[in-house]
Amino acid sequence: MRTPRWISRHLAAVRALVFFTVLLGLLYPLAITGVAQLPGLRDNANGSLIEVDGKPVGSSLIGQSFTDADGSPVKKYFQSRPSASGYDPDATAAGNLGPESIEDTLGDPALDPNSADGDGSKQALLTQVCARSKAVGELEGVDGSRPYCTADGVGAVLRVFYTDGLSGKVTRAVSVNQACPATPFLPSYEGVAVECAKFGEDYRKGVLVPVRGSAPEQPAVPADAVTASGSSLDPHISVDYAELQAERVASARGVPVDKVTALIAEHTTGRALGFMGEPAVNVLELNLALDRIQ
Structure with a gap:
């Protein structure tokens, strides 16, 4: 008696499942494990x-x-x-932060930054690098300054407001990574007094302007110490x-x-x-x- 075609197909599928389960789920892992224990490979394979x-x-x-x-x-x-x-x-x-991550998210001063939920603040990559460089410099007794970093270890970044949006006369400048009552790293920018940043204010209409500062081109603290x-x-x-x-x-x-x-x-x-x-x-x-x- 000839087996119906639909049953033959199911039997073939079951045989394939069993074959590949044994081959790929048992024999292959055992073979790789065995190879990994060969002299010269054993140490790395075991961690x-x-x-x-x-x-x-x-x-x-x-x-x-x-x-x-x-x-x-x-x-x-x-x-x-x-x-x-x-x-x-x-x-x-x-x-997952890249070179364009230069503006911090300010924390809510009404919240406890040390609580489980925090205050909502978030450091940009630039500020992380600046803070680490400052800390390493203090630990090792060297100049921890870097280009585009303030003396207090945050990104030296302004939001600059112009009369014509992206150009024109400067009407306002805010040091967005220095929350009030901090003293801005620059007293003025193109004749306009620089403000400290206030939580809750929207500065997105301003143009982001990183300020290089006077730090040496080659910092004393190496790059791998801060990244x-x-x-x-x-x-x-x-x-x-x-x-x-x-x-x-x-x-x-x-x-x-x-x-x-x-x-x-x-x-x-x-x-x-x-x-x-x-x-x-x-x-x-x-x-x-x-x-x-x-």
Whole structure:
């Protein structure tokens, strides 16, 4: 007796389902897992964990913070680059802010910024960079100023109002990232007094004007000290950022600076494949090396 066509089709579908379930759901994962355990691949596949006294303290592939309970940098340790996720592997993500993110959202002064809901404020990328650069400069004892940043660590940005909309005579200028009663970073702009920004006012009709200021073209604080990586998990910092921190770390530990710089050189990796990227320093491995010499 010939099997009806519709039954044959269903049986073929079931056979295909079973075949691909076994192939792709069982055999393929087992094969990949087996390959991953080959010498040379095993460490990366298992997370590249670093252990001290038999206990894992981190991964050479994932960055982490070296701060105290209050979030302040621990001075005897090298600091990692900023992270948009707080180095949480379950929340890896970029900040999704680009070069046009220069105007902050002011918070409601009637709300508590430290509450669970916050005050509604939001920093633009420019202000985040400015604030980080100021903080790093203070920590390392160098000039933390950057172009387009105010002395108090926010984006130096004005909303400028003209008589003809986008041109003409300036009638008003507002430092939109400096909430009142702050003193604006510029006393005047083209003969008009600069105002501090007030919550609730609509400044969108003004033209956004970033002001470069007098900061050096090449800031003392490197770029990776003030910007987060795309994954927010980068375990490395630049050689420049590591060398900037060397004196502070050496002083906090009471060891010669040249001993610390030698460890930086020892834990510096070259460009990938010899030509991609820049030399970098693994922060966790460097800090563990420092702990071993004391």
